[in-house]
Amino acid sequence: MGDVLFLALRRLRTPLIALILAYAVSVVGLVAIPGVDAAGNPHQLGFFHAFYVVSYTATTIGFGEIPFAFTDAQRAWVTFSIYLSVTCWAFTLGSVIALAQDQAFRAAFARSRFRNRAERLEEPFFLLLGYGQSNAALAHALDELGFRTVVVETRPERARHIEIEGFQQPPLVLVGDARWPDVLHDAGVCSPHCKAVVVQVGDDEVAQAIAIGVSVLQPGRYTLARVHSEEACTNLDPFPHITVIDPFETFATNLSLALASPAVLWAEEWLTGVPGGACPHALNVPQGHWVVLGYGRFGHSVGHALERTGATWTAVDSDRHAAQDNHLHKDDNSERALVEAGIENAVGIVACTNRDAINLAIVSRARRLKPSLFVAIRQNHVADRALIEAARADMQFVKSDVMVHECLQLLVTPLLNRFLMRVRERGKDCAEQLIVSLLTKLDERVPSVWTFDCDLNHPGLRDALGPDTQPPLSLADLLINPLSPPEKLRAVPLMVLRGREEFVLPEATMQLQAGDQILMAGASGVEALQRRFLLDPSPLGYVRTGIEPARSWLFRWIAARRQASA
Amino acid sequence: MNLEKVVFGFFIILACTLNFGFVIGDISRPELHHPSELFMAVVVNLIATVLKFGDRTHIGATHLATSLVAMLQLLGASLVWMWHAYIVQQPDLDASSMSVIVSLAAGALLANLVSVILLIGETLRHTR
Numbered sequence: 001m002g003d004v005l006f007l008a009l010r011r012l013r014t015p016l017i018a019l020i021l022a023y024a025v026s027v028v029g030l031v032a033i034p035g036v037d038a039a040g041n042p043h044q045l046g047f048f049h050a051f052y053v054v055s056y057t058a059t060t061i062g063f064g065e066i067p068f069a070f071t072d073a074q075r076a077w078v079t080f081s082i083y084l085s086v087t088c089w090a091f092t093l094g095s096v097i098a099l100a101q102d103q104a105f106r107a108a109f110a111r112s113r114f115r116n117r118a119e120r121l122e123e124p125f126f127l128l129l130g131y132g133q134s135n136a137a138l139a140h141a142l143d144e145l146g147f148r149t150v151v152v153e154t155r156p157e158r159a160r161h162i163e164i165e166g167f168q169q170p171p172l173v174l175v176g177d178a179r180w181p182d183v184l185h186d187a188g189v190c191s192p193h194c195k196a197v198v199v200q201v202g203d204d205e206v207a208q209a210i211a212i213g214v215s216v217l218q219p220g221r222y223t224l225a226r227v228h229s230e231e232a233c234t235n236l237d238p239f240p241h242i243t244v245i246d247p248f249e250t251f252a253t254n255l256s257l258a259l260a261s262p263a264v265l266w267a268e269e270w271l272t273g274v275p276g277g278a279c280p281h282a283l284n285v286p287q288g289h290w291v292v293l294g295y296g297r298f299g300h301s302v303g304h305a306l307e308r309t310g311a312t313w314t315a316v317d318s319d320r321h322a323a324q325d326n327h328l329h330k331d332d333n334s335e336r337a338l339v340e341a342g343i344e345n346a347v348g349i350v351a352c353t354n355r356d357a358i359n360l361a362i363v364s365r366a367r368r369l370k371p372s373l374f375v376a377i378r379q380n381h382v383a384d385r386a387l388i389e390a391a392r393a394d395m396q397f398v399k400s401d402v403m404v405h406e407c408l409q410l411l412v413t414p415l416l417n418r419f420l421m422r423v424r425e426r427g428k429d430c431a432e433q434l435i436v437s438l439l440t441k442l443d444e445r446v447p448s449v450w451t452f453d454c455d456l457n458h459p460g461l462r463d464a465l466g467p468d469t470q471p472p473l474s475l476a477d478l479l480i481n482p483l484s485p486p487e488k489l490r491a492v493p494l495m496v497l498r499g500r501e502e503f504v505l506p507e508a509t510m511q512l513q514a515g516d517q518i519l520m521a522g523a524s525g526v527e528a529l530q531r532r533f534l535l536d537p538s539p540l541g542y543v544r545t546g547i548e549p550a551r552s553w554l555f556r557w558i559a560a561r562r563q564a565s566a
Numbered sequence: 567m568n569l570e571k572v573v574f575g576f577f578i579i580l581a582c583t584l585n586f587g588f589v590i591g592d593i594s595r596p597e598l599h600h601p602s603e604l605f606m607a608v609v610v611n612l613i614a615t616v617l618k619f620g621d622r623t624h625i626g627a628t629h630l631a632t633s634l635v636a637m638l639q640l641l642g643a644s645l646v647w648m649w650h651a652y653i654v655q656q657p658d659l660d661a662s663s664m665s666v667i668v669s670l671a672a673g674a675l676l677a678n679l680v681s682v683i684l685l686i687g688e689t690l691r692h693t694r
Contacts, residue, residue, distance in 0.1 A: 010620025017616050024609040031602065047605050048648045 015092035022088040026081035058085030129178040130201035133382040134403040196222040252305035259309040263431035273446035286347040294353030348374030356384040447521040454516040458534040476508040482539035491522030577614040582678040594661035632681040639674035
């Protein structure tokens with residue numbers, strides 16, 4: 001702020017000096033010109049009175065002639081000083097307004113304000129670089145979860161848009177290019193409160209440059225970068241703390257998962273949604289021949305995923321210059337072309353061109369030919385959501401949704417990601433077991449997911465986790481409502497992590513050890529209830545024995561005496 | 567010759583000399599210290615302060631600091647004068663209040679002297 005203040009004062013030097021001189025000349029004149037008092041005796045105006053008269057005259061307030069009525073000579077001088085000082089004031093105010101509208105000054109002011117506010121952030125925050133559709137959706141999701149965000153965006157109109165969006169805690173916004181190290185630094189990339197950086201910009205080159213810049217400035221800062229090309233993935237590969245997400249590849253993997261083991265995908269979608277949202281529908285993806293319409297980067301990823309599951313497929317693209325491919329059928333999107341691509345015996349189509357209107361046209365044309373088709377459609381623009389939803393496709397690819405899913409998984413509960421990988425490895429049975437317990441113990445909403453740390457540093461657990469506590473602490477104890485013990489908490493333990501050992505979907509009878517990390521899914525508010533176990537030992541003792549333990553020294557002594565006598 | 571340097575040096579030295587002119591003389595005798603000299607010292611010091619705005623160098627910051635100190639002392643002296651001459655309404659300033667005013671102005675003179683020394687030091691460093 002100091003810099004900006006001095007910048008402003010420097011620019012205002014001339015008007016300020018003009019103002020000082022105008023006041024000085026007016027005051028000196030008033031003091032020098034002889035006046036008379038009420039009785040007609042000569043009376044000289046003092047500096048104090050002269051300054052008073054000039055002050056209210058210059059600001060056009062005008063309290064009259066004090067302490068005595070002026071002589072004509074004094075009035076002539078005051079007339080002169082009115083014109084002089086009012087002109088100087090107008091000049092000064094004009095300069096101030098011009099300065100406030102100056103682009104360079106406003107940018108410097110905004111930057112300085114942002115830097116101060118970012119420095120004063122005393123809570124964990126996520127740094128989002130770029131504010132396109134995906135990062136906007138992510139910012140809202142993180143806001144729902146109660147995390148602060150800091151946003152850097154190059155386009156001023158996008159950055160201004162944040163102010164009118166509804167946030168609980170609006171993100172701090174800087175208009176600037178995150179490729180510049182000073183911008184990254186001001187945005188708090190080196191701050192100890194910065195939990196992670198998410199880079200989602202339109203251009204892969206820029207995304208790479210930013211991600212690399214972050215890891216060089218602050219090695220070890222966890223960074224998520226969205227890129228769309230293999231080349232970019234390779235470039236970012238040597239940086240251990242950069243995780244690369246390719247939304248096309250992610251969707252393609254999901255599609256192949258839906259073909260191979262739909263229950264796994266369903267469980268994944270369910271656990272990684274925005275907490276409180278509606279439960280996703282189970283997909284029933286048919287096996288057979290597929291038609292992929294549009295063979296760009298996304299089409300390629302989808303094709304390869306279909307290939308991996310053993311499905312047959314044909315791609316149709318109207319681009320005459322596309323590289324030759326065995327599966328590619330270069331044609332327009334007419335009915336004839338669809339028939340030639342084998343739509344009659346296909347089980348599903350994937351509309352993946354990069355234009356929403358064309359995708360919708362393709363889908364309705366294909367449905368006219370064969371109404372029973374399974375339809376997957378790509379939505380390119382966030383504003384077209386209503387149109388794409390009206391098409392009632394079985395599966396939708398929305399880049400921002402995919403990115404929010406992936407980022408939340410990796411940022412908020414890294415353990416969840418690990419758990420989902422294990423579920424994916426174990427396949428259908430494990431996923432079905434998970435779905436059953438989610439359905440029976442929770443409701444059909446996306447649950448909150450959190451990690452419960454059985455750490456000896458928590459005062460509430462120190463006694464319970466001791467080696468000779470009888471009975472040993474079990475998972476079931478943590479699932480009892482600490483406020484009214486017979487009741488159960490609405491939570492499902494998903495995984496217990498003990499050192500490097502993972503226990504997926506553990507039994508409630510499992511005994512816990514110090515250092516265990518428990519991944520929980522549950523209704524909203526349950527996490528806060530469960531945290532009471534950490535803070536002091538009485539809830540856990542109460543839950544386990546049904547007796548509220550005495551806390552103060554005196555009552556503990558009385559209890560011990562009673563026990564001894566009994 | 568650089569006109570900016572002339573103006574800058576002029577105001578700093580004038581601020582110092584006016585201040586000196588006001589302070590010189592027996593500290594407790596009002597007739598030796600004229601109010602218009604104090605007034606001119608205040609005005610010239612104000613201008614010198616504004617001229618020093620915006621210099622980001624270390625020496626610039628020290629320059630500004632000396633001017634701010636001088637302003638503080640001179641405005642203090644003026645306020646004391648105003649208080650005794652208009653609000654307490656003594657017919658003449660007594661020796662004790664005059665000595666308060668002059669000693670405040672003498673403090674400002676010291677700050678102004680530092681400012682002049684800085685100016686000279688800066689000039690001497692500029693060897694070609």
